[in-house]
Amino acid sequence: MTYCLGMRLNAGMVFVADSRTNAGVDSVATFRKCFVFDDPDDRIIVILTAGNLAVTQSVISLLEDRLGSSDPERSLYACESMYEVARLVGRTVREVYVQDGEHLKEHGADFNASLIVGGQIRNRRMRLFNVYSAGNFIEATDDTPYMQIGETKYGKPIIERVLTPQTPLIEAAKCALVSFDSTIKGNLSVAPPLDLVICPVDTLRASVRTRINDNDPYWQGLRKRWGEGLRNLFSKLPDPSWAQEE
């Protein structure tokens, strides 16, 4: 499994992806699932991937190979809008489906890919999409300013509680890390290192682009502080009226 999270806030965008892949618990490995395509001062595009690794790696390879093209139907650097970017990514997923879909079916495997695609092109607004296996996609809005793919449930409650479009970028990044902490505690199939990218609005670049290893002091401190804080908060919850019946 996998957990990836993208946020589209007034102040910019935050992306975090884990890097664990597994084909059964006896075949666990580390693979990058966060890809940054940046053409300085013109655009920054971030893609996070979940699902069948052979499928998503093919999608990324095809997109990378065609970056040099001037055809907006082929190159992420030639698309004129983020909507076109999402369509290009969707078409590329469909291309891999044509290549692999039937073969996967013959072997009893699902064609399974899910991608978070976000970014900004010069003079356009930031946009954040979730592209499905069928190549179609939805877009994040102010009502739900984030997208999750993969193992999404463990880490959703904290996002729902604290994230709004007004959340500052660093707060949002912390929220994302807490969401990953909850997920990693709950599910072996999600694990560090975590790839983190922060793109402030209208800068067309990543202000932060870092890989957080499990022994990273900030990550360790955050996990410890959050866990202790939760237990402390929990210990102060009032007793129910029916407690005395016991």
Added chain:
Amino acid sequence: MTYCLGMRLNAGMVFVADSRTNAGVDSVATFRKCFVFDDPDDRIIVILTAGNLAVTQSVISLLEDRLGSSDPERSLYACESMYEVARLVGRTVREVYVQDGEHLKEHGADFNASLIVGGQIRNRRMRLFNVYSAGNFIEATDDTPYMQIGETKYGKPIIERVLTPQTPLIEAAKCALVSFDSTIKGNLSVAPPLDLVICPVDTLRASVRTRINDNDPYWQGLRKRWGEGLRNLFSKLPDPSWAQEE
């Protein structure tokens, strides 16, 4: 969907079940999924159910109909151990499978049932089981002193953080309610009223047996306090070293 949670602690057992059922989002209803079988001073058995409602209701009906039997192969009140109780529940699931399994398959529906079965019989120890659709089962141990069925992921992190076999019953009940709060925030298919049962060890009775409605003042206060506390805790997390790069 559904969320049910059973805990087996040194001090006793705690059971909570939601009561939402849905066949698609346009067919939502309230059904009890928590059933208490108590024969005062002899035994208390609690069963929580998830999965196909027709299947789990049949299982409960058959178990109820046979309570008067003196045959330990048929009556929950005649079983000599909680292990026998779990086997009886499993056999009853299999009986419903024989009756309905093939018909469900013909209509493209899964035979899907999952039950938490816990309790204590006089002079025996408390035990907590998770009975599967196949009628087999696993038992909670000190390493993992709880069982979840249904929509389990949203509410797992808080349990993993605070619950140990040493947790007092009221603390455990609060932990269960916080776990339900996180789940209900994340998933429309889980909703109050919540049925809560607390059974202190060796008393062979329920000290608390209550239904918590959504407007219950304690439940509302707990949700508010927990939500505010989390946001407050979150706001005090330290900034990462890479924050200044922004």
